[in-house]
Amino acid sequence: MIDRIAASKIEQLAATFKSVAVTGPRQSGKTTLAKSLFPEKAYLSLENPDVRRFALEDPRGFLSRYQSGAIFDEVQRAPELFSYLQEILDDSPEPGRFILTGSNNFLLQQNISQTLAGRVAILNLLPFSTEELYSEVSNVPDENQLIFKGLYPPIYEPGIPPEDWFPNYLRTYIDRDVRQIKNITDLIVFERFIRLLAGRNGQELNLTSLAVDTGVDTKTIQSWIGILESSFIIYLLRPHYKNFNKTLIKRPKVYFYDTGLVCSLLGISNVEQLPLHPLRGALFESLVVTELVKQRTNAGKPVNLYYWRDKTGHEVDIIIDNGLSLVPVEIKAGKTVNNEFFGNIAYWNKLSGATKGYIAYAGNQIEERSNGITVLNWFELLKRGV
Known part of the structure; x- marks a missing residue:
């Protein structure tokens, strides 16, 4: 165990x-x-x-x-x-x-x-965290394998293949849990809604767009979002409330708690499909965000995570609000550090007066920049417990 x-x-x-x-x-x-x-x-x-x-x-x-x-x-x-x-x-x-x-x-x-x-x-209690699975492992776990398999316990104990387990999990969830909360008559439409939402993982939640694509009204979509949130299928990352800029985006971003479920919903049938998949960046971001959420829920602490975006396109993936300090974190799926990684955090630090930040990426190089920004592997970020 x-x-x-x-x-x-x-x-x-x-x-x-x-x-x-x-x-x-x-x-x-x-x-x-x-x-x-x-x-x-x-x-x-x-x-x-x-x-x-x-x-x-x-x-x-x-x-x-x-x-x-x-x-x-x-x-x-x-x-x-x-x-x-x-x-x-x-x-x-x-x-x-x-x-x-x-x-x-x-x-x-x-x-x-x-x-x-x-x-x-x-x-x-959420599915396994990477810290629980890899506490005794010195090397960094392969993020593509993690994204594809997800972190639900039955995938690891007893070891059910994800391509077999997730479709059955989805069916059980819809047939049992969804009916408990609200007696949805057309479960086929609800399942289509979940699959459409999986394609928007890591994006702003746009109720109108989802309603049009699903074929129901926005009130129904809002109700269904509430069902998925209350049954721990999705997590809504709210925008940071402090008004450093008056033209802020105010909609939450939607993340599935488990990337393996998203892969199943998107029809990704093996890990070899991930490196070139157009949604790999969003899946990687989702992995890191939900791991940060697990660190807090496992400790019984409030989830003090937000994101920030203004209407000119500047965005910071995560703002950690520690009360007296705000820590920005950018999540990058690439393995090579480049100058484009730093722009949004530098812009946000200038607006907010913050003096440090982190870039969590898929590579292994660690850099401590003079502007207070630290570049490090995503798993190392989790181990530091920022």
């Missing part, structure tokens, strides 16, 4: 909060991690029809069986339990009594905010 960085944070939360909720996409390893961290607790999956029926029809009787606590998997499938859990948690000072997991963040967060606010700590 591959060690998960989030394990220590979950144990810390379970020692102080009465309950812990671990959310994340389907098949990200939530159940495996919860079982390994709390082996003494009974495990119940609310996906099981018999278990769910008992929980829904007799919640008091169901919970009375687990006085010492339990792991309730896919707990959003039985929302009626939350009110009864509140009563139990309020009557007991014991920390870490119940561990809740769910792959539907919208439904889980909705129920927690209504009944268990202040009693439950929430941590998002």
